[in-house]
Amino acid sequence: xxxxxxxxxxxxxxxLVARDLAEAGEPxxxxxxxxxxAARQSLNPEIYLELGRQxxxxxxxxxxxxxxxxxxxxxxxxxxxxxxxxxxxxxxxDFGLAIGVLARMLKQGVDREDVLGVVAGLLEQMxxxxxxxxxxxxxxxxxxxxxxxxxADGTPPAFEPRPGRHHPYRQQPxxxxxxxxxxxxxxxxxxxxxxxxxxxxxxxxIAAAGSCFARHISRCLRxxxxxxxxxxxxxxxxxxxEAKACGYGDFSARYGNIYTPRQLLELVEQALGHRPIIxxxxxxDGRVFDxxxxxxxxxxxxxxxxxxxxxxxxxxxxxxxLAEAGVFVFTLGLTEAWINNKxxxxxxxxxxxxxxxxxxxxxxxxNFSFAETLADMRSVLRLLRGINPGLKVILTVSPVPLMxxxxxxxxxxxxxxxxxxxxxVCADLEHDDAQLQYFPSFEIISATASQGCYFEPDxxxxxxxxxxxxxxxxxxxxxxxxxxxxxxxxxxxxxxxxNQQQSAECDELFNNPxxxx
Amino acid sequence: MNxxxxxxxxxxxxxxxGLLRGIVADDDPGWQTALTKRSTCERSLPLIEPWRNDIRLxxxxxxxxxxxxxxxxxxxxxxxxxxxxxxxxxxxxxxxxLAATKGKGALVxxxxxxxxxxxxxxxxxxxxxxxxxxxxxxxxxxAAQVLPYRAVARQVREQVAPTIDALALLRALWxxxxxxxxxxxxxxxxxxxxxxxxEAIVSECHNHGVSGKYLRLKYFLECQAQLTSALAALxxxxxxxxxxxxxxxGFLATEYCWDATHGSPEYGRRQFAAIVxxxxxxxxxxxx
Numbered sequence: 001x002x003x004x005x006x007x008x009x010x011x012x013x014x015x016l017v018a019r020d021l022a023e024a025g026e027p028x029x030x031x032x033x034x035x036x037x038a039a040r041q042s043l044n045p046e047i048y049l050e051l052g053r054q055x056x057x058x059x060x061x062x063x064x065x066x067x068x069x070x071x072x073x074x075x076x077x078x079x080x081x082x083x084x085x086x087x088x089x090x091x092x093x094d095f096g097l098a099i100g101v102l103a104r105m106l107k108q109g110v111d112r113e114d115v116l117g118v119v120a121g122l123l124e125q126m127x128x129x130x131x132x133x134x135x136x137x138x139x140x141x142x143x144x145x146x147x148x149x150x151x152a153d154g155t156p157p158a159f160e161p162r163p164g165r166h167h168p169y170r171q172q173p174x175x176x177x178x179x180x181x182x183x184x185x186x187x188x189x190x191x192x193x194x195x196x197x198x199x200x201x202x203x204x205x206i207a208a209a210g211s212c213f214a215r216h217i218s219r220c221l222r223x224x225x226x227x228x229x230x231x232x233x234x235x236x237x238x239x240x241x242e243a244k245a246c247g248y249g250d251f252s253a254r255y256g257n258i259y260t261p262r263q264l265l266e267l268v269e270q271a272l273g274h275r276p277i278i279x280x281x282x283x284x285d286g287r288v289f290d291x292x293x294x295x296x297x298x299x300x301x302x303x304x305x306x307x308x309x310x311x312x313x314x315x316x317x318x319x320x321x322l323a324e325a326g327v328f329v330f331t332l333g334l335t336e337a338w339i340n341n342k343x344x345x346x347x348x349x350x351x352x353x354x355x356x357x358x359x360x361x362x363x364x365x366x367n368f369s370f371a372e373t374l375a376d377m378r379s380v381l382r383l384l385r386g387i388n389p390g391l392k393v394i395l396t397v398s399p400v401p402l403m404x405x406x407x408x409x410x411x412x413x414x415x416x417x418x419x420x421x422x423x424x425v426c427a428d429l430e431h432d433d434a435q436l437q438y439f440p441s442f443e444i445i446s447a448t449a450s451q452g453c454y455f456e457p458d459x460x461x462x463x464x465x466x467x468x469x470x471x472x473x474x475x476x477x478x479x480x481x482x483x484x485x486x487x488x489x490x491x492x493x494x495x496x497x498x499n500q501q502q503s504a505e506c507d508e509l510f511n512n513p514x515x516x517x
Numbered sequence: 518m519n520x521x522x523x524x525x526x527x528x529x530x531x532x533x534x535g536l537l538r539g540i541v542a543d544d545d546p547g548w549q550t551a552l553t554k555r556s557t558c559e560r561s562l563p564l565i566e567p568w569r570n571d572i573r574l575x576x577x578x579x580x581x582x583x584x585x586x587x588x589x590x591x592x593x594x595x596x597x598x599x600x601x602x603x604x605x606x607x608x609x610x611x612x613x614x615l616a617a618t619k620g621k622g623a624l625v626x627x628x629x630x631x632x633x634x635x636x637x638x639x640x641x642x643x644x645x646x647x648x649x650x651x652x653x654x655x656x657x658x659x660a661a662q663v664l665p666y667r668a669v670a671r672q673v674r675e676q677v678a679p680t681i682d683a684l685a686l687l688r689a690l691w692x693x694x695x696x697x698x699x700x701x702x703x704x705x706x707x708x709x710x711x712x713x714x715x716e717a718i719v720s721e722c723h724n725h726g727v728s729g730k731y732l733r734l735k736y737f738l739e740c741q742a743q744l745t746s747a748l749a750a751l752x753x754x755x756x757x758x759x760x761x762x763x764x765x766x767g768f769l770a771t772e773y774c775w776d777a778t779h780g781s782p783e784y785g786r787r788q789f790a791a792i793v794x795x796x797x798x799x800x801x802x803x804x805x
Contacts, residue, residue: 235645235662242668302666306648309663 006037011044018050027054038067045074049081061088072104073170079108079179086118095122107174109183187450188469192440193477197430198392202481204326205229207252211259211333213398213441213462218251220471221329225483228252229325232317247296252325253317256293259333260368261376261425262346263292268383271318278345281307282356289355291347300355323387331441332377332422333398335368336406336414365406367418374425381429381436393436394478395426399445401460439477441470522570523796526559526614528577528607529627532701535775536627537576539785540564552578558585559610565786572793577610579628585610588628589683603686611687615694623695623796624687626753629680630701634778636676637736638704638711638718640726649735651742656731673739681747688751695796697754699788700741702780704733706768714777722777734767754795759787 006014014033021030031054037047052068055061065088071081082105089098099119106115174180175194182190200206207229208218222228232253234243247254258264269275280291287300288307293314301307322328338347341362350365352358368376377395384391397419405414419442426438445454445466452459454466527533534549541548542563551557559577563569579588585604603611614622644661647669657663684698705711708727711719745755762773762784773784780788 235643235664237641237645237664237672238668239671242665242671246665246668297665299667303648303650303653305653305657306650306663306666309646309648309657310665312659313661313663 006040006042006044008044011037011042011047015044015046015050018054022050022054022057027057030054031058043074045071045081047071048074049084052081052084056084056088061092064088079105079110082108082110090122098122108177108179109181109185111184182449187453188465191473191476192443192447193473196477197434197437198478199480200226200327200392200478202479202483203227205324206327206329207231207321207325208329208331209251209255209258209264210329210331210396211398211400212257213333213400214257214329214331214396215250216462216467217329217331217396217441217471217474219249220467222249224471224475226475226479227484229321231321231324232314245298247293252321254293254296254314255318256296257333257348258330259348260335260337260346261332261373261380262337262368263348264330265376265380265383266345267315267318268322268380271315271322272383272387273319274383277311277315278343279308279311280340280343280345280347282351284355291351291356292345294347294349294353294355322384322391325388325391327392327394328384329394329396329439331396331398332373332426333400334402335373335418335421336402337366337368338363339366367407368421370421370424373421374428377425377429381433391435393433394439395429395436396439397422397426397442399442399454399466400462403460439474444470444473522573523793524573524575524614524618524622525625525792525796526575526577526611526622527625527627528579528611529699530579530629530631532630532699532779533576533578533627535779535781536699536785536789537562538775539782539787540568540574540789542569548576552576553580553582558583558606559614568789568793575614577607579607589679589686603683603690608690611691615691620693621695623697624691625792626684626687626696626698628683628698629677630699631778632673632676632680633701633704633733633737633740634718636672636740637728637733638777639721640728642725646729646732647735649738652735652738655735658729658732661729661732669736670739670743673736673743677740677743677747680744681751684748684753685751688753696752697756697792697795698744698748699756699792700744700758701737701778702758702769702773702784703737703741703763704730704768705771705774705777706730706764706766707771710771710774711777716777719777730768738767756788756792756795758784759791762787 014037018030018033021027021033031051034047034051034054037044038051042048048067048071052064052066052071055067056064065085068081068084068088072085082101086098086101086105089095089101099122102115102119106112169176173194175191205227206221208214208221210217218228222230229252230249232248234246234248238246238248243249247256250256255267258267266275266278270277278292281301281304282289282291283304284300287302288304289300290296290307290311297310301310338350339345340347341364346366347363350358351363381393384393399419401415402411402418405411407414407417409417423438423442430436430438444450445462446452454463454469455461456463527536534552537548537552542565545563548560548562552560557578559575561573561575564572564574568574579585585606588604588607589602590604591602611624614624644658645664646658646661647664647666648657649655650666680698684696687694687696708722708730711727712722741755741757745757748755758769758780762770762780764770769780769784773781775781775784
């Protein structure tokens with residue numbers, strides 16, 4: 001019955017009373033103040049920590065150990081109970097148990113150097129052979145045993161869990177706990193994707209699309225040695241410089257940056273013949289620009305006919321890519337977009353920035369809502385699965401903040417709102433789709449715990465090390481087999497830096513009128 | 518036509534043979550064999566009527582066995598270097614001709630001429646096509662990859678550069694010389710005709726196929742445009758295919774074909790007639 005369980009307010013009040021009593025030199029009364037909470041199966045580790053400390057002060061080490069172990073068992077209890085246990089075991093000469101506690105502390109993120117220092121001290125103190133050799137290589141069960149009230153010294157716990165009232169977090173893996181997986185760990189070593197839904201075969205074709213951050217992913221996949229799918233490749237007649245100027249090699253096909261799910265939806269619809277090809281071309285100085293891919297061909301196309309035929313060919317390549325891909329990686333970048341008033345299609349960037357001319361009678365701004373974004377992504381997935389039922393989809397959210405916003409908010413606030421929508425949509429989509437997973441590029445780069453370590457001083461450009469972290473996580477999570485042409489771990493940063501030098505082209509830069517294009 | 522005898526020195530490769538086949542009289546049946554001999558740098562040739570008495574034609578054939586190979590060598594003048602040189606033997610022939618004719622003789626270049634065929638005759642393993650801005654309505658292969666015109670133009674520019682550089686050198690050597698360049702005939706439309714020929718390039722077509730006719734035509738037009746433009750800047754007239762030798766779409770009519778890439782004797786005769794007419798300022802054109 002719920003009224004049997006102590007409320008947090010009751011527990012805090014009792015703890016304050018108990019600590020006052022303890023400070024006043026009355027440990028027994030302090031124990032009395034808390035004992036009832038233990039009997040009522042409190043889940044507050046502070047209760048058991050305090051009980052352990054007071055019983056230890058009162059000389060009842062058995063009970064102290066029992067309470068301290070229980071406190072340590074409550075996963076979010078921090079390390080204080082472990083420190084007390086360590087101290088008690090060392091003082092009692094139980095070095096094996098002490099090492100077990102140290103192993104647990106290591107697992108919970110206590111600084112490695114500190115732990116090793118204590119171990120070294122213990123080894124110096126130890127006389128003769130170590131009794132419990134197993135502690136030197138503790139298994140999960142042995143570590144558990146060191147902190148389990150039921151097995152440490154044979155003393156039965158003072159409180160048996162009630163049937164049906166197990167601590168639900170106990171079943172959670174390490175990565176579910178901040179202390180164990182984040183606290184005091186180097187950010188670069190943290191793997192934020194501990195549970196991939198599926199694996200990718202070494203020969204499985206992977207296609208990629210998305211915002212400017214997707215270019216990093218795309219290039220790294222291309223260089224990874226795994227099978228990166230490119231259905232629109234530079235023709236051998238083109239020089240490398242011409243190929244680059246024509247946007248080859250950036251993605252699986254020459255769509256350029258795709259910032260919004262609406263843009264992706266319109267591309268897929270055109271490629272699969274669900275809507276007429278959108279030809280929104282603009283001529284300037286004798287050159288023709290495709291406003292749906294304004295930077296795909298540096299300097300534009302030579303004629304309207306070239307732009308027309310190139311777009312048709314491009315869409316055929318996109319259709320082939322969607323049909324042949326085993327995995328489709330899409331990076332969602334923005335919710336803010338510009339729309340054609342008459343025909344309703346979206347643009348990657350505002351006309352008049354990268355190419356074309358802005359006309360308020362022809363173009364309007366729109367910030368896609370959560371519902372719109374979710375609906376667009378669901379439509380995309382429905383179309384993709386319609387032609388490629390086995391397609392695995394990996395969604396990421398670009399960690400690159402907005403270059404500029406058309407909302408009234410500060411750009412930081414607008415970025416937060418935009419990313420929140422995109423991130424929320426991904427979460428919604430992956431819940432009911434076994435073949436779709438969100439990949440945490442956004443978090444690897446921009447989680448608060450990263451302390452901005454992957455951003456350049458402008459707080460927007462991603463450092464190569466960040467890209468390397470993302471790709472290291474991606475490759476280790478999804479691939480079980482080595483690639484045909486493996487890039488070594490040492491090459492990660494090198495590859496990322498090479499990519500950086502090429503500079504992931506961000507069309508969104510054109511939204512900043514003060515940027516030197 | 519002037520009553521005065523006109524002097525021409527024609528020099529070039531295989532397309533020169535095509536021209537000569539149409540205009541050399543039967544009384545020199547050994548001219549072709551003689552021209553291809555290593556020791557023969559030049560040969561005066563008797564012409565058919567109406568040019569037998571009015572035109573003196575000397576021919577210099579540059580073949581793999583010529584004494585003056587490479588005829589032209591060095592870095593492109595376009596790069597600003599001046600190391601592009603003419604083989605001394607060829608230089609000697611040209612200089613002697615101009616001296617002997619006191620500058621009135623015309624140099625007729627049929628250098629190279631294989632450019633558009635080299636670039637486009639054999640079907641590329643990765644089919645491609647492009648839109649030629651000057652002829653945007655020429656059909657495009659809908660199944661092929663579309664290449665940017667600028668890349669194709671760059672490819673053509675690199676291909677025709679040796680011809681332009683060679684003629685630029687001659688213009689630099691003889692700034693006042695009368696000089697013209699005869700462009701090769703356009704492609705023939707029929708791939709069946711091409712595949713039935715014995716030329717070396719055709720054997721590759723048997724392996725890879727023949728490119729689409731419009732792609733071949735576009736390459737020809739682009740080569741022609743670039744050469745014409747560059748040579749005009751050098752005050753070197755260019756001669757394209759006589760209009761009557763073309764079909765309605767601009768391909769070389771089959772009856773004017775010699776093989777897969779060269780013109781027939783009749784094509785050569787008509788081309789020479791145009792050169793002679795132009796050299797005397799006929800047909801409302803500026804003389805060479």
